[in-house]
Amino acid sequence: MSEAVSERAFRGQVTLDGPSGTGKSSVARAVAARLGAAYLDTGAMYRAATVAVLDAGVDPEDGEAVARVVAGARIEVGTDAGTERVAVDGTDVAERIRGAEVTRTVSAVSAVPAVRRRLVDQQRGLVAAADAVVVEGRDIGTVVLPDATVKVYLTAAPEARAQRRAAQLGLTTPGEIAELAADLRRRDEYDSSRADSPLRPAADAVVVDSTDLGREQVVDRVVELARSAVEVRS
Secondary structure: OHHHHHHHOOOOEEEEEEEOOHHHHHHHHHHHHHHHHHHEEHHHHHHHHHHHHHHHHOOOOOOHHHHHHHHHOOEEEOOOOOOOEEEEEEEEEHHHHOOHHHHHHHHHOOOOOOHHHHHHHHHHHHOOOOOOOEEEEOOOHHHHHHOOOOOEEEOOOHHHHHHHHHHHHHHOOHHHHHHHHHHHHHHHHHHHOOOOOOOOOOOEEEEEEEEOOHHHHHHHHHHHHHHHHHHHHO
């Protein structure tokens, strides 16, 4: 069987978890394209929920108020790897969710158990509608899809992650990059220590360190894991 046919024959779920700045989004989109699979960015859903909270003017640390706002918001995300679609109550927020205000606030919003339950249910519904899907996030292999076909935990050294995120945001000065690195460390601590669905590798996940790897090398590794899963089941 040729590589292209083997890739296209994949059916199941690939989960790609890990902290910010590891390249999850670009890797997951590329893997989905290679596999002919749907793509789901669960982080975009939490960021969209954060937009709703910010627009409502409630305190992000007030869990009950946050839960009420998110329960009343209509959060929509696309599953096409080639097109980013994120909307809140019909308004496109795909660009806004990547801004500094949302980035500073998303950990507090996503730590609210009621928010996680609501969005996890929505994520599972989107996954169930696809024969093949690549899902990226922070608790996909551990909570959202514990029985996924392939689980990958993508990590990288903090310095490399800060440089990559700075390049995405167009930040160039040492001060800006240092501030970004500090923000990443704070978010890692917040996400790793939260009581509900903390950031950690699933017990059966393959850990891939992308510190010294290019994006295509990481994509090749994940696609190889997916191909191997198909061969084991066939």
